[in-house]
Amino acid sequence: MSTLRFHAIKESLAYKPIIVEEKERRSDLFGKHVFNESTMRQYLTKDAFKGVTNAIEYGKKIDRSIADQVASSMKDWALSKGVTHYTHWFQPLTGATAEKHDAFFETIGDGIAIEKFGGTQLVQQEPDASSFPSGGIRNTFEARGYTAWDPTSPAFIYGTTLCIPTIFVAYTGEALDYKTPLLRALHAVDDAATAICKYFDKNVKKVSSSLGWEQEYFLVDKMLAASRPDISLTGRTLLGHSPAKGQQLDDHYFGSIPSRALNFMRELETECMLLGIPVKTRHNEVAPNQFELAPIYEEANLAVDHNSLLMDIMGRVASRHNFKVLLHEKPFEGINGSGKHNNWSLSTDTGVNLLGPGKTPMSNLQFLTFFINTIKAVHEHEALLRAAIASAGNDHRLGANEAPPAIISVFIGEQLTKVLEELEGVTKGKLSPQEKTELKLNVVGKIPDVLLDNTDRNRTSPFAFTGNKFEFRAVGSTANCGSPMTILNTIVAKQLRDFKIEVDALIDKKDLKKDEAIFNVLREYIKSTKNILFEGNGYDKAWEEEAKKRGLSNNKTTPEALKAKVSKQTIALFEEMNVMSKIEVEARYEIEIEAYIKHIQIESRVLGDISRNHIVPTAVKYQNILIENVRGLKEIFDKKFNSVSKAQIDLIEEISSHIESINVNVTKMINERKKVNAIKDIEKKALGYCNDVKPLFDDIRYHCDKLELLVDDEIWPLTKYRELLFTR
Ligand code: ADP
Ligand code: MG
Incomplete structure (x- = not known):
């Protein structure tokens, strides 16, 4: 008898669910282990609090004396919660998160010890960086890398360690992580979008990008997983015949969650609450033993950190419930793989979702502006967006009749398609008062109703508009969202910048009114981006042929797809938007190929x-x-x-x-x-x-x-x- 397999089966059948009781309300648990605004108000001096909030909201530098105060308060708070160590917590290009713990404990001579944590330790750390991927940026003799505090993502406690989210850069300044370029991209999109918002509302000072990810995963019994060398070493099964019953009956999807899994979820969600990760939705996915977890969306940088943190703690919590979490995009042949939809939008500091309907014709024109510019950005950079989600694991999903195809297209639904058709007919140049009224009342004015029942769903689209956000569906389940979010925000930033130049030129040179200029530029965009819009079945073979005729790329494998990451167009884009230098772009490419x-x-x-x-x-x-x-x-x-x-x-x-x-x-x-x-x-x-x-x-x-x-x-x-x- 095959001993390991049968031993594992026997053990797994004997496991009883580990019952997790939730004694406290989730709203009471939320953020308890986070050095968030309310904790800061309690622990920081007024000056220190102001320093940190200015850094968070407007990217202002924090000076050393403030950093010292913050560090000292953070330490007091952490010690009060039984914390012994601190670490800079970062996301190197390995795809995992990294930490190096140091004790607060320090000796000060004469056999005396104290707990110490100063501004210097808060702001910067120098982990031995020689074993993290750098794509040739660091020679080993200059292997130094630095982590530097990112005050926009709050410190948190995990176990008995205070974790400080940081960026990770080389001695020479180049980014070695996911966060650094993301922060730069968010800055770029803020600048470009705020400038556009000023056409509509002078009070807008800041635009933030939001992200709501949906994490799919499999739960496999820990012993059974350990009995398979392929799962242990590669995260997926390399062989195994399909069982007689798979997902044919669709009896798992949204079904009642099995008890062992549910207890795992409750414990995971409790941990998430403590860490301030606002998880909200859980359900069974299509394949047997496949599940999904989704939070309420957050500012993109924070959401990316939270997803990285989640992927880490999922594994630890699962282990306590005798499960192994499989985050791989395709752990099993013959049933669905896992993805991570990235729901994305932009919103202003005045509380307006720029991809949601407004209350006035002007705010709806603002919606159309951002909506059409996003489509145009995807049109210009479709190959790069495909490259953003390329990985060996995701190659199994894309185009495999269950996940979006390797062709990037945008789905907007029937009604918005009609709106765009109407806008295409806008007169060139100046508009008559009648036309303006007609547009404002009957085209732009109808948008809120159109969006209200934008119930069109097209599950085969890689990039779909879903009423008040775009949903980038082709992202793989293991991905660090930082990478697709950097690319998406950068291409939109670039597009918005170009849009502003065109609109301003029409206003200045052709003497058009602001709204006329906007209508004119949008009309041309609608005409020139039709090729990226696709409402049909993305799984259909005919789409591949059609896409080819339209000149869209269809890079089915990672080595082919990644090339777009180092094209002339991409390098120029990242350099222009100050997101990455040529060296950084090329280094990342090398790391991903390797x-x-x-x-x-x-x-x-x-x-x-x-x-x-x-x-x-x-x-x-x-x-x-x-x-x-x-x-x-x-x-x-x-x-x-x-x-x-x-x-x-x-x-x-x-x-x-x-x-x-x-x-x-x-x-x-x-x-x-x-x-x-x-x-x-x-x-x-x-x-x-x-x-x-x-x-x-x-x-x-x-x-x-x-x-x-x-x-x-x-x-x-x-x-x-x-x-x-x-x-x-
Ligand atoms: P569905 O995908 O089934 O339509 P929801 O519309 O509830 O589900 O949202 C799915 C995800 O989209 C959730 O994680 C949610 O937080 C996120 N989301 C909703 N609005 C936004 C937004 N404005 N920006 C980013 N993400 C959003
Ligand atoms: Mg969704």
Whole structure:
């Protein structure tokens, strides 16, 4: 009997739900472990409080004496909650979060010790950075990297550690993390959008970008997951035959949440409350053992931090409930993978959602301005937006008939399509008073009603307008949202900046009124961006052909897609918007290409190991049982031997043929890997892994999965799909 698999099954069946009781109201728990506004009011002097809020709201620098005061108050607050250590908490380009704990404890001579935490420690730390990816920015002899306090994301306590969100930059100033370029992009979009808002309301001083992510994930029993080398090492199953029942019956989606999972969620949500992560929605997703968690949206920088923090604590909480969380985009073949929709909008410090309906014709024209400029931004930079979500894991989803295709398009719904059609007819140049009235009353004026019942839903669109926000649906479940959010906010910032230049030119040179100028520019945008709008079924083959005719890119794999990240257009964009320098852009590209190579390389090694060292020996063992049986039959039967042994002999042959195919393909894969590993150019190497190594996975898997159907269940070593997906 296959010991590990059956041991794991036995253990997993014995688990009882760990009941989580919620004694306190969530609203009372919310933010208890966060150095948030109300805590700051309590602990900080007036000056210090003002310093921090000015930094948060207007990006003002915090001077050293204020930093000292803040640090000292933070320490007092943390000590009152039993905290012993502090850490700068950052998001290096590994995709995980990073921390290096230091104790508050310090000796001051004469055998005396105190707890100390000053402004210097709050503001800057120097972790040994040599092992974080830098894409060649840091030579090892100059391996220094710095973390620097980001006051816009509040410090929080996790366990007994005070965590201070920080950026992470090289000694020479280049960004080495997700947060630094995101903050720059948010600044760029603030500048550009505020300038546009001033056309409509002079009082607007700041525009913030908001993000509401929806995190999908799988929960698999911890023991069962540990029994599979592929899950342990790659986060997904590299083989395994589909179970008789998968998601055909749609009986999991929105169904009652299984008890073990529900208790996990309650504990996770309690942790989230304490950390100020405003999680609100939980439900079963389409695939068995797949779930989703979504918060109330927040300012984008904070939302990104919260999602990163969530992905980290999910794993820890899951472990306490004997689960392993699979965040991989495609943990199981044949059922849905996981994504992370990024709901995105812009709003003003006067409380207006710029992608929501307004109360007056002018505010609705403002809505249209932001709406159409976003469409135009996506139109200009569709390939970059595709690149923003490229990863080895997400390649399994995009275009795989369950997730948005690898083609970026925008869905706006039937009614807004009609609005745009009407706006297309706006007269060139000056508008007559009648036309203006007509537009304001019957086109722009209708927008609130149009949006109110914008119930159109198109689940196949990668970028859909959903009434008061855009939903970027193609983001992968493991992604750090910082990357797509940096790109989206940057392209919108650039577009808004260009828009303003065009509008101002019409006002100055053609003597148009502000609203006439805006209508004129928007009309041209509507005409020139039609190719990006698509209302049909994104999963349809016909869309691929249509998209090709429209000149939209369709980069199905990561190595192809990533190229857009270093195109001339992209580098110029990031440089113009002060989001990233050429060096930073190129470094990131290199890191992502290398991550892709390593992912496929690891998967290939694991698959080779499992198929050769687990599957083939098991098949041989079973074949020997059959051979023994045939021998026995021969002893007791004479004339009837051929007929009674036929099934077994056929099976013996069939097994041999699968073993043969596995061996041939594994050898082929190893040889291809050797060839590809010798390639120096990393772009070519990535293409080699993508086009020469990876396709062999399917052949190997096919034969292993066939063997799973033939071999005695009692000796099959790998925990099966039905066990992984239906134990709960
Ligand atoms: P659905 O996707 O089913 O329509 P909701 O409309 O409730 O669900 O919202 C989904 C996500 O969008 C939630 O996480 C929510 O917080 C977020 N969201 C709602 N409004 C905005 C906004 N203005 N900006 C960013 N995210 C938003
Ligand atoms: Mg949604």
